[in-house]
Amino acid sequence: MRYFGTALTDTGISKNINQDSxxxxxxQTDDCGQAVMAVVCDGMGGLAKGELAxxxxxxxxxxxxxxxxxxxxxxxxxxxxxxxxxxxxxxxxYRIMNYGKQVGASLxxxxxxxxxxxDAYVILHVGDTRVYEIEDETRQLTEDQTYVARExxxxxxxxxxxxxxxxRNMLLQCVGASEVVTPDILSGRVCPGAVYMLxxxxxxxxxxxxxxxxxxxxxxxxxVESMExxxxxxxxxxxxRREKDNISVMLLRGIA
Numbered sequence: 001m002r003y004f005g006t007a008l009t010d011t012g013i014s015k016n017i018n019q020d021s022x023x024x025x026x027x028q029t030d031d032c033g034q035a036v037m038a039v040v041c042d043g044m045g046g047l048a049k050g051e052l053a054x055x056x057x058x059x060x061x062x063x064x065x066x067x068x069x070x071x072x073x074x075x076x077x078x079x080x081x082x083x084x085x086x087x088x089x090x091x092x093x094y095r096i097m098n099y100g101k102q103v104g105a106s107l108x109x110x111x112x113x114x115x116x117x118x119d120a121y122v123i124l125h126v127g128d129t130r131v132y133e134i135e136d137e138t139r140q141l142t143e144d145q146t147y148v149a150r151e152x153x154x155x156x157x158x159x160x161x162x163x164x165x166x167x168r169n170m171l172l173q174c175v176g177a178s179e180v181v182t183p184d185i186l187s188g189r190v191c192p193g194a195v196y197m198l199x200x201x202x203x204x205x206x207x208x209x210x211x212x213x214x215x216x217x218x219x220x221x222x223x224v225e226s227m228e229x230x231x232x233x234x235x236x237x238x239x240x241r242r243e244k245d246n247i248s249v250m251l252l253r254g255i256a
Contacts, residue, residue, distance in 0.1 A: 001119050001192060003036050005252035006227045010235050012202060012246050019043035019050035020200050020248040021058040021109075025065050031074045036116040037065050038250050040129045042200040044174065045107030049100075053109040053176045057092050061113065064088055078117040079187040085113060085124045086183055089175060096176030108177030112142060112198055116190055119254070125184040127174050130204065134195040138213035141186060145172045169201075193218050196252045202245030206238045218253065227251045 003026050011018040023039040039061050043050030068084070089111060100107050110127025123131055128144040143149060147170040151157035162168060173181055190196075195218050204212070215230045235247050 001033065001190065001254040001256050003034050003116070003252060003254045004224055005038070005250065006224050006231065007250045008228065008231045008235060009246065009248040010239070012243060013239050014244040015246060017051055018246045019054055020246045021051070021054035022248055022250055023058045023062055024250055029073055032118050035069065035073060036252065037061065038114040038198050038252055039111065040198040040200060040248060040250055041109045041111045042127065042129050043107070043109040045105060049105050049107035050109065053096050053107045056096060057109055057111050057175055060088055060092050073117060076117070078115055078120045078122040081115060081117070082122050082124065082185045085115070086185070089124065089126065089183055090181060093175045093178065093181045100176065106177060108174040110171070111175050114196060114198060119190045121188055121190055123186040125186070126181055127171050128201050130199055132197040132212070133191065134197060134213055134216050135191060135218060138209050142184065145184070146170060147172065190254050192254060192256045194253070195221055198250040200246060200248040202243055202247040203238065203249045205245070206241035206243040207234060216251065221251065221253055
């Protein structure tokens, strides 16, 4: 399968610093066709500390993709890479937390990773950045690790109540600010022709799932140019609706 994609980010209408960090890697391998890694991190912390946390995690995954993945890809499935990805996240959690203690600052980041090997994927997920699979239906693959999402899953809160709850932005864990980080791991097969979307929470607050599915339907994303056009359209729409957070989206499509 041949993959193409794009990554778009915008500081938004109210912040001076973009604390989101993104990475999209598509590489040709000798034995396994194209390998893909997409990562979105949404940092949090005063001044530039959130940006530092998210950028630190991104650099760690970039280094892993260039220096570790090539040595193991011949005899590993996507799912078999999961333990190594979890170990990497735990290392970064320890590193960022120690830095915060040294400088007297609180900082952290969400992280959501989509790794594709041999047309199968594994997702690592901490926080409330998301992965969607878009065909005729729009499917959210990840579950938010937030207080309100947990309450909805347990039946103690309705989805409508969660939208306006005072703790709607409260994360249950994030890299660098949690003593113990336990990533969610999901795996599956890539659907040929489907669009895979990763996004920060700032991208999805002000638009509906129906609007996402309509603009980012595979029929509308036939090349990188159309991906960027439709992704930018949604970012502009989100800003028109006065979303105050940073806004990031990454789009990926595989064609047989």
